[in-house]
Amino acid sequence: MNTHAVIKREDGLPEGADFTPRQREVLAAVLDLMVEEGDGFSLAKVCRRASCSKETLYNWFGDRDGLLTATVQWQASKVKMPGLDAAGVTAVSFRAALTDFAISWLEVITSDVSAALNRLAVSHAGAGAVSAKGRLGEIVLENGPLAMRRRLKPMLAAGEEAGLLAFDHCEMAIRTFFGLVVADWQIRKLLGEATRPSATGIQQTAERAVEEFLLLYGAGELENGKHG
Amino acid sequence: MNTHAVIKREDGLPEGADFTPRQREVLAAVLDLMVEEGDGFSLAKVCRRASCSKETLYNWFGDRDGLLTATVQWQASKVKMPGLDAAGVTAVSFRAALTDFAISWLEVITSDVSAALNRLAVSHAGAGAVSAKGRLGEIVLENGPLAMRRRLKPMLAAGEEAGLLAFDHCEMAIRTFFGLVVADWQIRKLLGEATRPSATGIQQTAERAVEEFLLLYGAGELENGKHG
DNA sequence: GATGTACCGTACCGTACGGTACGCCGTCAA
DNA sequence: TTGACGGCGTACCGTACGGTACGGTACATC
Numbered sequence: 001m002n003t004h005a006v007i008k009r010e011d012g013l014p015e016g017a018d019f020t021p022r023q024r025e026v027l028a029a030v031l032d033l034m035v036e037e038g039d040g041f042s043l044a045k046v047c048r049r050a051s052c053s054k055e056t057l058y059n060w061f062g063d064r065d066g067l068l069t070a071t072v073q074w075q076a077s078k079v080k081m082p083g084l085d086a087a088g089v090t091a092v093s094f095r096a097a098l099t100d101f102a103i104s105w106l107e108v109i110t111s112d113v114s115a116a117l118n119r120l121a122v123s124h125a126g127a128g129a130v131s132a133k134g135r136l137g138e139i140v141l142e143n144g145p146l147a148m149r150r151r152l153k154p155m156l157a158a159g160e161e162a163g164l165l166a167f168d169h170c171e172m173a174i175r176t177f178f179g180l181v182v183a184d185w186q187i188r189k190l191l192g193e194a195t196r197p198s199a200t201g202i203q204q205t206a207e208r209a210v211e212e213f214l215l216l217y218g219a220g221e222l223e224n225g226k227h228g
Numbered sequence: 229m230n231t232h233a234v235i236k237r238e239d240g241l242p243e244g245a246d247f248t249p250r251q252r253e254v255l256a257a258v259l260d261l262m263v264e265e266g267d268g269f270s271l272a273k274v275c276r277r278a279s280c281s282k283e284t285l286y287n288w289f290g291d292r293d294g295l296l297t298a299t300v301q302w303q304a305s306k307v308k309m310p311g312l313d314a315a316g317v318t319a320v321s322f323r324a325a326l327t328d329f330a331i332s333w334l335e336v337i338t339s340d341v342s343a344a345l346n347r348l349a350v351s352h353a354g355a356g357a358v359s360a361k362g363r364l365g366e367i368v369l370e371n372g373p374l375a376m377r378r379r380l381k382p383m384l385a386a387g388e389e390a391g392l393l394a395f396d397h398c399e400m401a402i403r404t405f406f407g408l409v410v411a412d413w414q415i416r417k418l419l420g421e422a423t424r425p426s427a428t429g430i431q432q433t434a435e436r437a438v439e440e441f442l443l444l445y446g447a448g449e450l451e452n453g454k455h456g
Numbered sequence: 457g458a459t460g461t462a463c464c465g466t467a468c469c470g471t472a473c474g475g476t477a478c479g480c481c482g483t484c485a486a
Numbered sequence: 487t488t489g490a491c492g493g494c495g496t497a498c499c500g501t502a503c504g505g506t507a508c509g510g511t512a513c514a515t516c
Contacts, residue, residue, distance in 0.1 A: 011417060020494090038354035042473060053494045054475075064474065083325030116354055118419075122350035125420030126266035126344055137420035144419070145412045151248055179411035183403045184373045186415060190364035191346075191372070212404060251465095270503055281464045282505075290502065460515080468507075483491085484509075 019074060023060060026050045030071045035116040039123055043067075064137075071130075072117055072136055073215060076143040077107065089162045091220070095210060102181045102206035105148060109186045110196050118144070118190055149174050166219035175219050180209040249300060253286060254278045258299045258361055263343040267351055294362075296352075300364055302347055302373040307336060317390045319448070323438060325383060330409045330434035333376060337414045338424050346372070377402050392428075394447040401445050408437040 019027065024032030029050035033041040038094070042163070043064060054175040108114050131151035146213055152174050167173040183204070185201060197205065249253065257278035261269040271292060275282055277378040289295040316327075336342050347367060351364030381400050387393035413425070413433070425433065 016302070039351060040355050042471075043475085047495090050493075053496085055477080056493055056494095057473070087238040108510090118415075119350050119354040121420075122418045123267060124349050125418065126347040127268050141416065141421060145416055175380045176408065179407035179409070180404065180406070181439075182412070182415075183407035184410070187346075187410075188369065188373060190350045190353065191369040192349075194368060208400070209407075210445055216443060271505085272503075275465090279464075281466085283465095283507080284463060286505070287463090458516085459511085462511105463513105464509105464511080466508090466510105471503085471504090472502095474501090475499085478496090479494105480496105481492105481494080483488090483493105484487085 014061060019070070020044070023070075024074065026052055026057070027059070027071045027074045030067060031075060031113060035112050036073070038116065043172050060079070066194050068120065069135060069139070072121070072139050074084045075113065075117060076139060077169060079143065079147075089158055089164065091164055094159050094162070095214065096166050098177075098213070099206050101152070103202055105181060105214075106185065106202045106206060109182060110189050110202070115189050118186075122190070145178065148178060152177060158204065163220050165217050167217050177209075177213050180212050181206065183209075247298070251298075252273065252302065254280055254285070255299045255302045256287070258295060259303060259341060259344070262299070262348060263340050266344065268350050286422060295332060296348065297367070300349070300367050303341065304367065305402060307371065307375075316384055317392065319392055322387050322390065322392050323442065326405075326438045326441070327434050328438050329380070331430055333409060334413065334425070334430045334434055338417050340428070343417050346414075348420070373406065376406060380405060391448050393445050395445050404444060405437070405441050409434065410439050411437075 002056060025119045030046055033045055033049065037045075043054055044059060045056065046052075046067070061070050093098070095180075121140035153170060156167070156170055156173055156177075158164060160167065160170075165173070183205075189196070254274070258269075258274055262275055263276065265273075271282055271285060274280075275285065285295060289298050295320035308430065331429070349364045381398060383404075384395070384398055386395060388398075393401070406415055411433075417424070
């Protein structure tokens with residue numbers, strides 16, 4: 001039982017990640033390497049880039065998996081989603097909030113860092129049945145799709161409260177929203193398709209997705225005619 | 229310049245994959261191992277499982293990447309999508325065709341084999357800038373989202389032809405359909421979430437997706453009221 | 457029967473990488 | 487001044503794996 005320091009939460013959820021500045025430097029180097037080389041980077045390279053020794057790495061993070069986990073958790077702790085409070089939602093502000101949400105989600109998803117992290121988690125999720133590796137997939141899942149659901153749920157609930165939305169099952173609405181926004185952007189990015197959509201491309205995608213979502217689930221003044 | 233035999237198409241598209249039966253046995257073993265252990269399996273294990281020698285492996289496929297590529301291509305060549313010919317589409321048959329399409333797509337996407345293949349391609353897509361690895365991502369991309377688009381396009385065109393659909397840009401409609409059907413199923417599967425939807429779960433997802441799609445893009449008799 | 461070919465099994469080699477050990481130096485407290 | 491400590495750099499070790507070589511065997515062809 002070594003102490004590994006820092007992160008110990010047994011629920012694996014991405015607690016604040018209270019690393020020292022020096023440790024964050026190291027993690028930043030890891031993140032860079034992950035973007036550049038995927039899972040294939042060596043500890044030696046990390047040390048060279050971060051100007052630290054392997055022994056330090058080992059003392060801080062235990063082993064390679066610990067380092068990866070720490071990196072993923074640290075990055076996860078940095079991503080803050082725009083939250084909309086339920087107070088005083090109007091048709092216009094609600095639509096705008098949904099659009100903002102979609103935009104920032106698309107920006108995250110199509111970023112190189114997110115792609116690298118997801119690649120890492122995906123490959124580890126399929127490696128050796130049990131192995132401690134599984135945690136990575138869990139963490140990313142927790143901070144990816146599941147975080148989106150958690151964020152979205154109160155927004156949609158607020159929308160329903162205000163009579164702007166109508167749905168039977170919130171889960172279904174969430175899933176639909178996810179599908180309309182993300183579509184095939186993420187999987188194409190993960191599979192290495194180079195073209196990242198431009199800012200306006202993302203904007204248009206988001207607006208269209210919200211438009212379609214409101215066509216399906218909008219009520220009252222939000223429910224307007226077909227697009228086209 | 230070794231001969232590597234078999235697949236040589238420079239465009240990388242997943243041509244028929246004309247392997248000998250014995251070679252297919254080997255590829256099947258590789259596929260199994262990929263499902264079980266992800267990208268981490270060793271050539272030695274392949275040999276043990278397939279009862280072949282490393283030298284044979286090398287003669288047939290060149291190197292590890294060649295073996296992986298061959299496996300991916302072989303699997304890709306096995307996936308046949310249900311095609312609907314444009315002749316005599318009615319509102320009912322069209323909806324049924326879309327639903328069938330969605331169902332079979334969901335079945336593929338949530339299968340272990342597909343997940344393993346996608347994991348492989350995803351991790352290789354993020355590994356080392358150029359390296360021949362990139363090809364895997366390309367191939368899977370070609371047989372994943374892009375194949376779906378190709379299959380879907382004539383179907384939607386036929387639908388429009390028959391006055392059952394109305395859209396400005398076919399690409400947009402395709403993207404929307406993709407999003408509604410796939411939603412977060414694929415990414416969650418890739419990240420290792422164990423629960424595969426049941427047959428009826430898939431059925432319901434597909435029907436709902438088609439329902440929503442037709443609400444957005446349906447014309448004439450296909451355009452019915454809101455669900456709920 | 458001799459010869460060639462295709463393949464299996466296994467042993468082998470080089471390398472790369474995770475993990476460990478150790479010497480050295482700056483900092484800080486006593 | 488001295489000693490302890492945290493951390494850097496480097497050298498080192500064991501292992502695992504990709505790739506190669508080689509002997510042995512079944513089978514086909516002449």
